[in-house]
Amino acid sequence: MSVDLQTVKRVAHLARIAVSEEDAERMTGELNAILGFVEQLNEVDVTGVEPMTSVTPMEMKKRQDAVTDGNKAADIVANAPATDENFFLVPKVVE
Amino acid sequence: MSDLTHLTISEARAKLRGKEISAAEITEAYLAAIERANPVLNAYVTVTADKARDMAKASDAKLAKGEGGALEGIPLGIKDLFATEGIHTQACSHVLDGFEPRYESTVTSNLWADGAVMLGKLNMDEFAMGSSNETSYYGPVINPWRRSRVDTVVMPTTHQGDGGFVSAGGTKTARTLDNAQLVPGGSSGGSASSVAAFLCAGATATDTGGSIRQPAAFTGTVGIKPTYGRCSRRGIVAFASSLDQAGPIARDVRDAAILLKSMASVDPKDTTSVDRPVPDYEAAIGKPIKGMKVGIPKEYRVDGMPEDIEALWQKGIAWLKDAGAEIVDISLPHTKYALPAYYIVAPAEASSNLARYDGVRYGLRVPGKDIIDMYEKTRAAGFGREVKRRIMIGTYVLSAGYYDAYYLQAQKVRTLIKRDFENVFAAGVDVILTPATPSAAFGIADEDMASDPVKMYLNDIFTVTVNMAGLPGISVPAGLDGKGLPLGLQLIGRPFDEETLFQTANVIEQAAGKFQPEKWW
Numbered sequence: 118m119s120v121d122l123q124t125v126k127r128v129a130h131l132a133r134i135a136v137s138e139e140d141a142e143r144m145t146g147e148l149n150a151i152l153g154f155v156e157q158l159n160e161v162d163v164t165g166v167e168p169m170t171s172v173t174p175m176e177m178k179k180r181q182d183a184v185t186d187g188n189k190a191a192d193i194v195a196n197a198p199a200t201d202e203n204f205f206l207v208p209k210v211v212e
Numbered sequence: 213m214s215d216l217t218h219l220t221i222s223e224a225r226a227k228l229r230g231k232e233i234s235a236a237e238i239t240e241a242y243l244a245a246i247e248r249a250n251p252v253l254n255a256y257v258t259v260t261a262d263k264a265r266d267m268a269k270a271s272d273a274k275l276a277k278g279e280g281g282a283l284e285g286i287p288l289g290i291k292d293l294f295a296t297e298g299i300h301t302q303a304c305s306h307v308l309d310g311f312e313p314r315y316e317s318t319v320t321s322n323l324w325a326d327g328a329v330m331l332g333k334l335n336m337d338e339f340a341m342g343s344s345n346e347t348s349y350y351g352p353v354i355n356p357w358r359r360s361r362v363d364t365v366v367m368p369t370t371h372q373g374d375g376g377f378v379s380a381g382g383t384k385t386a387r388t389l390d391n392a393q394l395v396p397g398g399s400s401g402g403s404a405s406s407v408a409a410f411l412c413a414g415a416t417a418t419d420t421g422g423s424i425r426q427p428a429a430f431t432g433t434v435g436i437k438p439t440y441g442r443c444s445r446r447g448i449v450a451f452a453s454s455l456d457q458a459g460p461i462a463r464d465v466r467d468a469a470i471l472l473k474s475m476a477s478v479d480p481k482d483t484t485s486v487d488r489p490v491p492d493y494e495a496a497i498g499k500p501i502k503g504m505k506v507g508i509p510k511e512y513r514v515d516g517m518p519e520d521i522e523a524l525w526q527k528g529i530a531w532l533k534d535a536g537a538e539i540v541d542i543s544l545p546h547t548k549y550a551l552p553a554y555y556i557v558a559p560a561e562a563s564s565n566l567a568r569y570d571g572v573r574y575g576l577r578v579p580g581k582d583i584i585d586m587y588e589k590t591r592a593a594g595f596g597r598e599v600k601r602r603i604m605i606g607t608y609v610l611s612a613g614y615y616d617a618y619y620l621q622a623q624k625v626r627t628l629i630k631r632d633f634e635n636v637f638a639a640g641v642d643v644i645l646t647p648a649t650p651s652a653a654f655g656i657a658d659e660d661m662a663s664d665p666v667k668m669y670l671n672d673i674f675t676v677t678v679n680m681a682g683l684p685g686i687s688v689p690a691g692l693d694g695k696g697l698p699l700g701l702q703l704i705g706r707p708f709d710e711e712t713l714f715q716t717a718n719v720i721e722q723a724a725g726k727f728q729p730e731k732w733w
Binding site for chain 1: 310311312313314315439440441454455480483484486546548549552553555556563567570571572573574575576577579580581582583584585586587588589591592595600601603604605607608611614617618620621622623624625626627628630664665666669680681682707
């Protein structure tokens with residue numbers, strides 16, 4: 118399988134990365150080189166093989182459903198580019 | 213007094229405990245070395261001199277009372293991927309501009325609890341994506357190793373006319389360092405370069421496809437990627453969560469064992485951290501390997517591999533055999549599929565993990581006409597080319613209609629890769645010996661690698677299988693190639709059997725000796 122310019126632009130939008138016409142053209146070539154390389158996986162017979170979900174056999178750890186942390190609003194917004202009274206500020210999303 | 217920066221961790225530990233040296237002295241020695249070398253090598257992106265001095269002072273107070281932890285007063289460098297409270301943590305990406313976390317990673321917390329001193333944050337490939345440290349927003353790291361040319365100098369011959377005599381012109385050889393700058397490997401290039409150039413006693417690193425072992429091999433240092441789940445991933449900037457593991461880069465096998473003991477822990481804050489006590493890895497060093505079964509996988513003999521590497525592998529086999537190990541030929545039939553499967557699984561996980569960099573909660577924000585435009589502009593400006601490439605691949609293989617063909621197929625192949633190893637271990641093999649990398653360190657801005665991303669990816673051909681199977685792997689320096697550059701051998705062990713790796717790596721180290729670059733910087 119290979120990607121065309123339109124697909125690259127669509128994927129870039131899905132990934133929320135602005136691309137120029139020139140970027141998209143370069144990426145098309147690069148992505149096709151990588152997709153060409155991974156193509157060889159199709160040779161492998163995977164009949165009856167389960168996809169890996171965990172590399173080490175382990176049960177999901179559970180913890181007590183109790184509050185162990187919190188009251189750190191100032192810490193949480195400390196690195197944000199724009200805040201107001203412990204809220205993150207974003208451009209208007211609702212008209 | 214000999215240079216304090218040249219002490220190994222075990223030597224420094226003994227001298228600190230014996231009060232022959234102080235933590236302040238050794239810390240000052242490293243800070244001075246960094247000040248001199250860093251403008252050339254670019255291994256550190258931030259030096260925390262004041263913090264280092266404070267920590268050293270606290271260590272000296274403890275040592276004076278005969279107290280102190282396993283790493284009391286030992287100065288370390290920390291890869292920029294680890295969250296360090298109030299200190300530059302950017303995974304060497306522009307998108308995390310100015311980020312100073314309000315918490316500390318579990319691995320670094322463990323190191324500070326054991327008394328280690330932080331010298332600063334180390335350069336790396338952006339978000340740990342790269343094999344040369346050239347994708348860093350902060351520029352490439354330089355390898356302290358350089359190629360050397362062996363010149364045969366012919367002594368002058370003198371003719372004295374007809375019937376005269378001819379003086380016997382002998383030859384002599386001279387080694388000259390080449391000026392070309394080489395990469396230290398990646399993604400933990402700053403860690404490897406700083407350890408090899410004596411700019412820290414040891415360093416933290418991380419390994420998703422080879423990012424500890426490949427740079428260790430390129431710089432003549434020891435690097436171990438422990439079993440998945442051995443070190444907590446809490447506070448390590450995520451790249452591919454099912455593959456990422458932290459580990460140390462150190463100057464010798466013993467130092468790597470000392471560091472891993474402190475870094476590893478059982479952490480309730482990481483659900484994939486495994487509930488097993490951390491053994492005393494150092495105790496494994498020096499134990500004989502007589503009777504141990506060492507597997508040699510035929511699939512690691514790849515086309516175009518330099519003769520030096522094949523010869524080194526044979527030497528490694530001979531050393532282990534001489535030490536009493538039994539050498540057996542083994543087959544890991546799905547080896548060649550590990551790298552292509554990795555280039556689906558890792559980008560898929562990365563595209564998901566890196567979705568959080570949206571210009572809202574931390575780091576860079578580039579304004580836009582609406583929120584989507586702001587996201588797109590922020591991410592376009594914040595991520596470098598390689599990171600964008602991987603996010604794009606990941607987004608594509610996870611998108612509707614392609615998930616089964618790519619992602620599901622890759623995860624099935626991953627099961628087969630792991631099964632190959634399980635079969636070999638079930639047949640009684642204790643440890644597997646392979647080359648660590650398919651070449652020695654290459655040049656900065658290598659044209660072949662720059663023109664084809666897949667060429668760069670092939671650096672990880674011998675290391676990536678280990679991440680796909682979640683196993684522990686260690687790279688240990690084993691010799692120099694014809695141009696005087698270090699080469700490493702890799703040992704792969706059973707899950708949570710890091711002790712066998714240290715035990716066996718020590719045998720290789722004893723036979724091969726240690727390697728250090730000629731100082732030019």
